[in-house]
Amino acid sequence: MNLKQLSAHLGLSQTTVSRALNGYPEVSEDTRKRVMQAAEQHNYRPNTRAKALATGRAMAIGHVIPLSSQHEMMNPIFGDFISGAGESYSQAGYDMVLSLVADQEQSRAYHEMVAKRNVDGIVLHAPKMQDARIPLLQEIGLPFAVHGRATDISTPYSWLDVNNTSAFQRATDFLLDLGHRRICLVNGQESMDFAFRRRRGYEAALKARGIPPDPGLMFAGEMTEVYGYSTVRRTQSLEDPPTAYLVSSIIAAFGVRRAIEEAGLTLGREISVITHDDDLSYLRNGSDVPVFTATRSSVREAGRKLAQLLITQIETPGSPPLTELLEAELTVGRSTGPAPNRI
Amino acid sequence: MNLKQLSAHLGLSQTTVSRALNGYPEVSEDTRKRVMQAAEQHNYRPNTRAKALATGRAMAIGHVIPLSSQHEMMNPIFGDFISGAGESYSQAGYDMVLSLVADQEQSRAYHEMVAKRNVDGIVLHAPKMQDARIPLLQEIGLPFAVHGRATDISTPYSWLDVNNTSAFQRATDFLLDLGHRRICLVNGQESMDFAFRRRRGYEAALKARGIPPDPGLMFAGEMTEVYGYSTVRRTQSLEDPPTAYLVSSIIAAFGVRRAIEEAGLTLGREISVITHDDDLSYLRNGSDVPVFTATRSSVREAGRKLAQLLITQIETPGSPPLTELLEAELTVGRSTGPAPNRI
DNA sequence: GGGGATCTCCAAAGCGCTTTAAATTCGATG
DNA sequence: CATCGAATTTAAAGCGCTTTGGAGATCCCC
Numbered sequence: 001m002n003l004k005q006l007s008a009h010l011g012l013s014q015t016t017v018s019r020a021l022n023g024y025p026e027v028s029e030d031t032r033k034r035v036m037q038a039a040e041q042h043n044y045r046p047n048t049r050a051k052a053l054a055t056g057r058a059m060a061i062g063h064v065i066p067l068s069s070q071h072e073m074m075n076p077i078f079g080d081f082i083s084g085a086g087e088s089y090s091q092a093g094y095d096m097v098l099s100l101v102a103d104q105e106q107s108r109a110y111h112e113m114v115a116k117r118n119v120d121g122i123v124l125h126a127p128k129m130q131d132a133r134i135p136l137l138q139e140i141g142l143p144f145a146v147h148g149r150a151t152d153i154s155t156p157y158s159w160l161d162v163n164n165t166s167a168f169q170r171a172t173d174f175l176l177d178l179g180h181r182r183i184c185l186v187n188g189q190e191s192m193d194f195a196f197r198r199r200r201g202y203e204a205a206l207k208a209r210g211i212p213p214d215p216g217l218m219f220a221g222e223m224t225e226v227y228g229y230s231t232v233r234r235t236q237s238l239e240d241p242p243t244a245y246l247v248s249s250i251i252a253a254f255g256v257r258r259a260i261e262e263a264g265l266t267l268g269r270e271i272s273v274i275t276h277d278d279d280l281s282y283l284r285n286g287s288d289v290p291v292f293t294a295t296r297s298s299v300r301e302a303g304r305k306l307a308q309l310l311i312t313q314i315e316t317p318g319s320p321p322l323t324e325l326l327e328a329e330l331t332v333g334r335s336t337g338p339a340p341n342r343i
Numbered sequence: 344m345n346l347k348q349l350s351a352h353l354g355l356s357q358t359t360v361s362r363a364l365n366g367y368p369e370v371s372e373d374t375r376k377r378v379m380q381a382a383e384q385h386n387y388r389p390n391t392r393a394k395a396l397a398t399g400r401a402m403a404i405g406h407v408i409p410l411s412s413q414h415e416m417m418n419p420i421f422g423d424f425i426s427g428a429g430e431s432y433s434q435a436g437y438d439m440v441l442s443l444v445a446d447q448e449q450s451r452a453y454h455e456m457v458a459k460r461n462v463d464g465i466v467l468h469a470p471k472m473q474d475a476r477i478p479l480l481q482e483i484g485l486p487f488a489v490h491g492r493a494t495d496i497s498t499p500y501s502w503l504d505v506n507n508t509s510a511f512q513r514a515t516d517f518l519l520d521l522g523h524r525r526i527c528l529v530n531g532q533e534s535m536d537f538a539f540r541r542r543r544g545y546e547a548a549l550k551a552r553g554i555p556p557d558p559g560l561m562f563a564g565e566m567t568e569v570y571g572y573s574t575v576r577r578t579q580s581l582e583d584p585p586t587a588y589l590v591s592s593i594i595a596a597f598g599v600r601r602a603i604e605e606a607g608l609t610l611g612r613e614i615s616v617i618t619h620d621d622d623l624s625y626l627r628n629g630s631d632v633p634v635f636t637a638t639r640s641s642v643r644e645a646g647r648k649l650a651q652l653l654i655t656q657i658e659t660p661g662s663p664p665l666t667e668l669l670e671a672e673l674t675v676g677r678s679t680g681p682a683p684n685r686i
Numbered sequence: 687g688g689g690g691a692t693c694t695c696c697a698a699a700g701c702g703c704t705t706t707a708a709a710t711t712c713g714a715t716g
Numbered sequence: 717c718a719t720c721g722a723a724t725t726t727a728a729a730g731c732g733c734t735t736t737g738g739a740g741a742t743c744c745c746c
Contacts, residue, residue, distance in 0.1 A: 001458075002732060013696045018734060028694060045458035049401065050732035052392040053701050060440070065429070075625045078422040083408070086443030095461065097403070098439045100429030115344075115388035117702095118438065225597060226630055251625070254568065254597050261605060282418045282594070287569055345702060356726045361704060371724065393702035396731050460732095693742070701734085709726070715719080 001042045010038055060095040061310060062119035064109060067102045076251060077278050077299045084303025092311050107136060114142045121314045123147060123306065129193050145310040147302065148193050158313055158321040160306040164194050167295040167328035168201030171274045174330060175244045176209055179339035180272060184242035186231050186252055190220040202246060217242055228255025236263060243339045247275040250283055253292055272336040290333035297328040344385045353381055403438040404653060405462035407452060410445045419594060420621050420642045427646025435654050450479060457485045464657045466490060466649065472536050488653040490645065491536050501656055501664040503649040507537050510638040510671035511544030514617045517673060518587045519552055522682035523615060527585035529574050529595055533563040545589060560585055571598025579606060586682045590618040593626055596635055615679040633676035640671040
């Protein structure tokens with residue numbers, strides 16, 4: 001059933017039917033009702049492709065996922081982020097199209113997207129500190145929004161980010177308040193912008209108390225269980241081992257916990273742990289009481305909001321870039337406690 | 344730059360240019376070369392929407408993700424699956440469009456997709472044993488392929504699945520060969536088809552040796568770390584506790600391991616564990632030597648193949664449904680060993 | 687009752703592409 | 717040299733929708 005058939009069936013012109021369905025005022029309420037009903041009854045939906053062609057709007061938003069950084073991006077948080085974004089999209093009537101693109105083809109991919117005109121905007125994932133994709137998209141002129149930020153880029157663009165710096169600063173402060181002085185940072189790969197910011201927060205908190213950050217206690221790597229485990233093993237054999245760990249991901253925190261328990265130590269007594277918790281639907285931080293003290297920020301919520309932000313941006317052309325900074329909340333669980341007294 | 348402009352620029356008709364670009368034979372090699380070059384130079388890409396409208400093919404494939412079962416579906420494996428599928432799509436020139444749909448709107452969503460005509464086919468995720476979506480899609484007539492199978496549906500349809508039954512049967516056999524008799528199944532939610540099949544494999548192996556399956560050793564739940572942990576806690580306090588665990592997901596296996604180690608037992612000595620391993624990019628089963636003995640099957644590979652299968656299906660209309668059954672491999676790690684002698 | 691306003695509705699153009707049917711070119715052929 | 721046929725090229729008709737520019741009705745007012 002297409003518009004032509006529907007309007008023939010109704011004895012009306014395509015124009016009128018189209019207008020009735022799209023809520024234009026120059027159509028009487030009577031006919032609008034008739035049209036609506038007939039459309040409902042025949043399960044009529046305008047053909048997306050034709051509509052897109054006629055309006056110039058694709059009603060779709062693209063997510064470009066770099067394939068090379070699959071370990072950092074196609075990672076635990078992806079599903080939840082997409083799921084959040086998807087909610088916003090379906091509410092606003094947008095489709096979401098995913099493009100998996102090899103790293104060296106990034107530039108080509110964006111040009112292609114804009115030339116093919118099958119999306120109205122793009123969401124950028126996993127920005128690096130100085131991300132070439134941002135100036136590229138600015139130059140192309142396709143609306144876009146970034147999940148995260150790129151520290152080294154100063155021209156304005158739309159983004160939504162968690163305040164990683166303040167989250168990790170507060171977490172570090174929290175540990176310092178408990179008397180910890182040797183705090184180990186188990187960070188993500190520092191080519192990623194968020195990891196850089198987290199380290200900055202951590203260092204700022206230390207410096208504020210006159211404690212020089214110890215490079216021997218700062219680690220960056222892919223956030224796996226094994227990475228967390230082996231980092232604890234390594235650092236606990238130092239002559240002056242850390243009494244606390246600040247971890248960038250709950251998966252790595254699992255490994256941290258395992259190493260600690262394997263060493264016969266108790267979480268929250270001899271050793272404290274704070275992890276960042278993306279509040280993933282399948283990786284809950286405990287069931288009722290949180291297991292880990294954590295800086296929490298729902299990545300699903302971020303997806304929802306960023307999508308919303310991009311849609312606003314698309315639908316109000318000429319608007320200035322929009323930004324939103326989410327604060328992570330610090331939830332206290334059972335993995336932190338006062339620093340043990342060492343003699 | 345659109346076709347009209349390009350052909351004006353070349354002094355040719357749109358027809359000729361279109362044909363030259365699409366490889367039709369009725370155009371001289373000379374002009375084809377000229378056209379190709381000009382297109383390249385001006386970075387011309389046909390407008391997807393116009394092309395779709397003209398050809399009737401959307402060059403896009405839809406993935407419908409049920410929102411309600413987000414915990415079971417928007418889960419760890421999703422990112423890897425999508426990433427694999429994405430590779431196949433981009434190779435074949437297809438886009439991937441994701442739809443997050445609330446459970447009660449499933450039917451409406453499919454009807455809408457076919458009416459809006461913005462996808463050429465659909466991938467179905469996380470089938471239940473008797474999944475209403477399959478007959479619905481068959482009736483609608485839109486090509487589709489299922490990741491997994493629906494045990495209770497006998498009419499033929501396209502699917503790709505891991506042989507869950509044989510995988511878990513082999514794993515159980517392996518444990519039985521090691522002398523284990525009390526084997527605990529830590530399964531996923533049994534409304535999911537794969538979980539049902541896994542239990543069937545487990546039970547078949549037991550029965551083949553004359554061991555009646557003990558309902559007290561069979562668990563089904565959402566596959567979280569805590570679930571694995573608490574299942575071990577609970578079962579180890581039985582009067583005749585299991586000496587082995589067969590786990591459906593590596594995340595739950597983390598919890599299983601934690602509970603075992605916390606109890607002062609050693610993995611692979613007092614207690615053996617086999618887990619299913621989806622070979623996720625961010626959840627490696629150890630770095631060099633696998634930590635867990637596992638039935639492994641790459642979910643990324645599954646994505647790649649299922650996408651391929653669906654594309655074949657779409658591009659050869661009238662073809663019978665295609666199916667593919669992947670065998671999981673059993674990789675022996677350090678989590679299994681002979682059953683301890685109990686007196 | 688004539689002359690605007692105001693409502694409704696419609697014909698047709700246009701979005702950018704493919705494809706059918708027809709026209710043109712050109713070398714070869716008798 | 718007229719003619720035929722193959723090789724190229726083109727004009728124009730769609731694909732299904734929106735939207736511009738009018739055209740009829742209808743109504744109100746003087």
